[in-house]
Amino acid sequence: MVDKVIATQATIELIGVLKQKYGPKLIFHQSGGCCDNSAANCYLEGEVMIGTADVKLGEIGGLPFYIGAQQYEYWKHTQLIIDVVEGGHGGTFSLEGPEGKAFLTRSRLFTEDETMALSLAGRL
Numbered sequence: 001m002v003d004k005v006i007a008t009q010a011t012i013e014l015i016g017v018l019k020q021k022y023g024p025k026l027i028f029h030q031s032g033g034c035c036d037n038s039a040a041n042c043y044l045e046g047e048v049m050i051g052t053a054d055v056k057l058g059e060i061g062g063l064p065f066y067i068g069a070q071q072y073e074y075w076k077h078t079q080l081i082i083d084v085v086e087g088g089h090g091g092t093f094s095l096e097g098p099e100g101k102a103f104l105t106r107s108r109l110f111t112e113d114e115t116m117a118l119s120l121a122g123r124l
Contacts, residue, residue, distance in 0.1 A: 002114045003079065004123070007060035010084040011103065015061030018042060018095050026095070028065040028082070029054070030105060040065070040082050040103045041094035076124060077115065078107035 007015070018026060025045040041048075042063075053069040060082055067075065084096070085104045096103060110118065118124040 001121075002110065002117055002123075003058055004118075005057040005060055005065045005080040005082065007082045008084065011082045012061050014084050014096055014099065014101060014103075015042075015063060017099065019061075022095060024062075026063050028060065028063055028103075029067070030065075030071060030080075031068040039094070040080075040105050042096055042103065043094070047093075075107065078109055079114075081106040081108065 027045050028040050028042055029048050030040045054066045055072040057065050083104045083106055084101050
């Protein structure tokens with residue numbers, strides 16, 4: 001099975017820190033309103049409204065990962081790779097900011113075989 005969203009080891013480790021600090025009820029959401037659409041944001045469950053237009057791509061570090069419908073249309077042919085960079089900024093609503101880090105979304109195009117598998121499974 002092809003994952004539509006995956007996380008680097010650095011992301012998994014930071015998720016562990018955030019779970020210890022804030023508890024296990026966290027979610028990720030990526031919308032089109034910030035950072036050239038390259039920032040996945042981590043929130044406490046209930047801090048952001050997940051709507052019917054949001055698409056659940058999967059889970060990373062045991063946490064659900066959603067993306068806005070318009071963003072999904074743009075990114076649906078790519079696998080999102082959630083990474084961590086140093087230098088979180090104070091203006092973020094995402095929970096990792098105070099840790100001096102920021103989540104960053106990288107991507108790669110699905111191969112033809114992966115695209116076919118996703119299509120056959122009704123996931124594209």
